[in-house]
Amino acid sequence: MEAADLSHHTSRRFNEDLERVRSKVLAMGGLVEQQLSGAIGALIDGDSKLGKSVAGNDYQVNGMEVSIDEECSRILATRAPAAGDLRMIVATIKTITDLERIGDECEKIALIASRLANDERPPDHYRKVKHLGWITQSMLHKALDAFARLDAELALATAREDRVVDEEYEAIQRQSITFMMEDPRAIRRALDVMWVVRAFERIGDHAKNVCEYVIYMVHGKDIRHTSLEHVEQEIRSRGARA
Amino acid sequence: MAVAARVALIAAVGMALGALFGRPATMAAVALALILAREFQQLLRLQRWLRTDRLDEAPDAGGVWGDVVGMIARLHRRKQYHKRRLLRLLRELRRSTAAIPDGVVLLNPQAEILWFNRMAARLLTLRSRTDVGLRIDNLVRQPEFVRYLAAGVFAQPVVLRSGTSGERFLQLHIVRYGAGQLLLLVRDVTRQEQLETMRKEFVANASHELRSPLTVIAGYLEMLANEPALDPAVAGPLQEMRRQATRMTGIIEDLLALSRLEADEGPVEGVDVDVAHLLEQLRRDAQAGSSPAPDVQLQVESASRLRADPALVQSAFANLLDNAAKYSPPGGTITVRWWTDAAGAHLAVQDHGIGIAAEHLPRLTERFYRVDAGRSRATGGSGLGLAIVKHVLQRHGGSLEIVSAEGQGSTFTCHFPPERVHAAAAAA
Numbered sequence: 001m002e003a004a005d006l007s008h009h010t011s012r013r014f015n016e017d018l019e020r021v022r023s024k025v026l027a028m029g030g031l032v033e034q035q036l037s038g039a040i041g042a043l044i045d046g047d048s049k050l051g052k053s054v055a056g057n058d059y060q061v062n063g064m065e066v067s068i069d070e071e072c073s074r075i076l077a078t079r080a081p082a083a084g085d086l087r088m089i090v091a092t093i094k095t096i097t098d099l100e101r102i103g104d105e106c107e108k109i110a111l112i113a114s115r116l117a118n119d120e121r122p123p124d125h126y127r128k129v130k131h132l133g134w135i136t137q138s139m140l141h142k143a144l145d146a147f148a149r150l151d152a153e154l155a156l157a158t159a160r161e162d163r164v165v166d167e168e169y170e171a172i173q174r175q176s177i178t179f180m181m182e183d184p185r186a187i188r189r190a191l192d193v194m195w196v197v198r199a200f201e202r203i204g205d206h207a208k209n210v211c212e213y214v215i216y217m218v219h220g221k222d223i224r225h226t227s228l229e230h231v232e233q234e235i236r237s238r239g240a241r242a
Numbered sequence: 243m244a245v246a247a248r249v250a251l252i253a254a255v256g257m258a259l260g261a262l263f264g265r266p267a268t269m270a271a272v273a274l275a276l277i278l279a280r281e282f283q284q285l286l287r288l289q290r291w292l293r294t295d296r297l298d299e300a301p302d303a304g305g306v307w308g309d310v311v312g313m314i315a316r317l318h319r320r321k322q323y324h325k326r327r328l329l330r331l332l333r334e335l336r337r338s339t340a341a342i343p344d345g346v347v348l349l350n351p352q353a354e355i356l357w358f359n360r361m362a363a364r365l366l367t368l369r370s371r372t373d374v375g376l377r378i379d380n381l382v383r384q385p386e387f388v389r390y391l392a393a394g395v396f397a398q399p400v401v402l403r404s405g406t407s408g409e410r411f412l413q414l415h416i417v418r419y420g421a422g423q424l425l426l427l428v429r430d431v432t433r434q435e436q437l438e439t440m441r442k443e444f445v446a447n448a449s450h451e452l453r454s455p456l457t458v459i460a461g462y463l464e465m466l467a468n469e470p471a472l473d474p475a476v477a478g479p480l481q482e483m484r485r486q487a488t489r490m491t492g493i494i495e496d497l498l499a500l501s502r503l504e505a506d507e508g509p510v511e512g513v514d515v516d517v518a519h520l521l522e523q524l525r526r527d528a529q530a531g532s533s534p535a536p537d538v539q540l541q542v543e544s545a546s547r548l549r550a551d552p553a554l555v556q557s558a559f560a561n562l563l564d565n566a567a568k569y570s571p572p573g574g575t576i577t578v579r580w581w582t583d584a585a586g587a588h589l590a591v592q593d594h595g596i597g598i599a600a601e602h603l604p605r606l607t608e609r610f611y612r613v614d615a616g617r618s619r620a621t622g623g624s625g626l627g628l629a630i631v632k633h634v635l636q637r638h639g640g641s642l643e644i645v646s647a648e649g650q651g652s653t654f655t656c657h658f659p660p661e662r663v664h665a666a667a668a669a670a
Contacts, residue, residue, distance in 0.1 A: 023377055030383025037408055134406050148380040149372055 014079055018088065021071055022148075025092055025099075028064040029144040032099050035061065035106040036140060036203065040133040043113035043196065044126060051114030054106060061103035065096045087220060091213040095147065098206040098213075102140065105199040105206075112192050119189050128175060129197060132168045135161065136203045143210040152218040159211035160228055165204035172197045245306050252277055281307075345428030349416075353377050353391060353424065365404075365412055365428045378426065387414060401431065411435040446501040449494050456494065460487040493624040499557065500609070500626055503633040510554065510637045514547040514664050517580055517589070520556060525578070528563050534573040538563070543581040547664045550638055558634040561627035562591040562654050568623065569652070570595035586640070587658040594651035603644055607632040631656070638662060 035054055042051035072093050075081065081089055139161050146155040176190040176197075212224050215231065252273050260269020284307040291301055291311070297318040300311050339346060345362030347355060354377050358368055366382055373381060379388045382402075390400040399415035411432045417425040463484045466472070472480070521540055529535040548555065566576045570593045577592040598606065602613045610625035628642075631654075635642050639659045646652035 019377070023380055026380045026383055027385070027388045030379075030388055031385050033383060034385055037403075041408065138406060144383065145381065148376060149369070151372070 011079075014081075014085075017071075017075055017079070018085060021068065021075065021089075021092060024064070024068050024071065025095060026144060026148055028061065028068065028096060028099055029140075029147070031057075031061055031064065032102050032106070033137070033140055033144070035103055035110075036133075036137055039106045039109040039113060040130065040137065042110050043116065043133070044130050046113075046117040046121065048114040048117035051110040051117065054110035055114070058103050058107040061100055065100040068096050069093060084217075084220075087217050091217040095210050095213050098209045102203050102206045105203050109196050109199045112196050116189065116192055122179065122186065122189060122193070124175075126193070128168070128172050129193060129200075132165065132172060132197060132200050135165055135168065136200045136207065139165065139204055139207040143207045143214070146211060146214045150214065150218050152215045155211040155214040155218075156228065156232060159208045159215075162204045162208040165201055169197055169201040248305075249274075249277055345426075347378065347426040347428070349378055349424040349426055351422035351424070353379060356423075362426075362428055365430060382414075390414070391416070399427075401435075442501065442504055445497060446505070449497040449501065453491075453494050453498070456487065456491055460484070460491060463487055489624075493626070496624040496626040496630060500630055500633065503554075503630065503637060506637075508637075509639055510551045512548075512550040512638070512662070513552065515550050515552050515555060517548050517555075517587075518542045518545060520552075520559065521578055521580060524556070524560055524563055527560070528567055528576075531567070536567045536570055537573060537575045539575060539577045541577065541579040541581075543579065544587070546582050546587065548587055548658060549662045549664055550658070551634075554634045554637065558631045558656065559589065559591075561631050562589075562656075564623070565627060565654070566591050566593035566595070566652075569593060582663050584660070585657070586660040587663045588655055590653055590655040592651065592653040597648040597650050598644070598646040598652055599648050603646065606644060607642065 035057060038050055038054040041047060042054060072089050075089060079085075139158055142154060142158040142161075145151070146158060173194060176194050180187045180190045209224075212222075216222055221231070253270050256273025257266045257270040259273075260266040263269070284303060287301055287303065288307060288311065291297075292314070297315065300315040302308070303311050339359040340361075342359060342361060345359065345365045347358040347362045347366070347368075350356055355368070355374050357374065358366075362368060363370060368381060379391050384402045384404075386400055387402055390396075396416040396418065399413045402412050402414060404410045404412050409432070410430065411434075413429045413431045415427045415429075417427065419425055463480065467477075467480050467484060521542060525538045525540055528538050563576065563578070570576060574594055577590075579588075579590045579592070581588055598613055602611075605611050606613075607628040609629045611628075612625060632642050635656055635658075639662065641657050643655040643657060644652065645655070
């Protein structure tokens with residue numbers, strides 16, 4: 001399904017409705033991206049004011065989820081879409097749920113960052129955590145780009161990066177345990193760091209989900225429980241975008 | 243006509259020949275048939291030639307067919323010439339837009355991408371072929387830009403952060419043109435933002451560093467001035483040194499105040515400030531200051547309170563009163579009016595002093611800007627007062643209005659938005 005295929009409708013109003021929903025989803029995505037960037041910044045710079053500000057903005061993300069959900073329900077009820085359009089609406093509803101969850105994780109990270117701002121900084125100055133944060137940020141950005149462009153190849157490549165996130169997560173966990181053993185006074189901070197890192201790992205999972213929805217939208221394949229190699233084979237055998 | 247003559251001649255020859263054999267009409271008919279066949283053959287040649295794509299290689303043909311072929315060939319050459327010119331222009335256009343150091347994106351009225359140059363692709367990470375037709379805010383998703391685009395007010399550009407760790411700053415400016423089309427200009431302003439940050443930090447640090455040595459100097463000068471066994475010849479210069487030290491301290495304090503105002507860019511939360519009471523206090527201060535004391539008239543038309551930062555508004559109002567006193571004739575009248583209406587709360591400070599010429603008005607709130615350098619230095623002041631007032635008002639969502647006529651005086655009005663006005667409590 002090409003982006004241009006969305007224009008093959010009998011009703012131009014319907015087409016505009018679908019495009020508007022897509023734009024709203026991407027605007028919500030942009031807000032979530034900003035929340036993530038703010039949460040990471042609050043953590044790295046020890047900026048508790050920024051952290052509180054990010055946490056305070058989460059209501060906007062929730063509001064957008066509700067609004068887009070209503071819009072999708074309205075389209076389902078009044079237009080009874082089929083085939084590619086139905087896939088798109090279904091994928092959209094799932095995507096906004098994942099985006100809203102990412103927003104929640106960002107709120108958690110921001111609140112912990114506010115708390116950690118008053119603490120002494122760890123020996124490595126959150127270097128590894130920062131790196132993990134940037135990887136998840138990049139994943140989210142690419143997932144949303146793939147959604148905007150209906151680019152299944154980008155979605156597939158991005159979904160793969162979740163493996164890197166999981167590996168980094170494990171590495172930081174091991175490092176935190178080492179810090180805790182070395183200096184018991186650092187246990188509380190290390191536990192906070194573990195919460196933050198867990199949140200990043202969950203954000204990576206949600207971004208991967210969005211990629212899976214994109215592939216579903218484009219190829220009509222539900223790949224949620226299929227291995228990525230298998231999916232790649234299938235897509236390659238079908239040639240370029242369907 | 244040559245054609246008709248030829249045909250007639252051949253027909254005549256045929257008829258003559260035929261007459262020799264006793265069948266003039268038949269021979270004439272055959273001759274005409276042959277002519278027809280020949281013309282038809284030429285027509286076929288023409289058709290075959292036009293069918294091929296090699297319109298540059300015109301066949302040789304005589305007579306009317308030659309003419310037609312020649313004209314067609316000429317038409318073709320002219321078309322090729324115009325096509326080449328157009329291609330050349332397009333190539334020049336593409337080369338020049340690729341050379342523009344800024345990113346350019348053409349959008350239709352629905353904000354969908356029509357075209358963009360290479361720099362835009364680089365700055366906004368757009369993909370050359372596939373992104374045409376997509377809405378620009380589906381790919382540039384920062385909420386400030388989404389709001390900027392939706393608001394439709396493009397007088398000012400918007401600055402976004404971009405890059406993985408937000409290290410790059412991009413300035414986006416939308417311009418309307420044509421029939422609802424939009425032109426998006428993108429510029430990398432990272433360097434400017436860095437310089438701005440460096441400047442602010444430098445001012446804050448330098449002021450801080452200068453403060454301590456100055457305090458020491460001022461302290462010793464005061465000690466020396468109070469020394470009973472002081473050489474009278476030194477007393478005068480010592481007083482002057484103390485005055486200058488005080489002046490320097492004033493400038494540094496103002497610089498630091500301005501730094502603080504700039505650093506913290508969010509709006510002020512504030513508490514309820516009793517403005518009437520504050521104005522009374524400021525009037526007392528002003529009258530205690532210089533002599534002869536200025537005649538400060540208060541017109542307090544509202545008992546409403548202002549939700550603001552007390553220190554900041556006090557500093558701003560004091561600055562305005564100070565200026566009014568400085569540029570008024572000695573003992574002159576200064577009118578301070580405080581009122582509220584539908585547009586919010588307003589404080590006007592009016593003097594009948596020397597006034598300000600129109601050409602200085604736009605630059606008046608610039609740091610260290612002096613209308614008359616000589617006079618200002620004599621009356622003291624840091625040159626930062628109005629800059630501070632402007633920043634304080636900005637932080638409160640308000641604005642400063644300046645009306646002045648040379649020789650007649652000036653009125654400086656602070657406007658606060660209605661949401662900062664709190665009606666006074668019922669019981670005093």
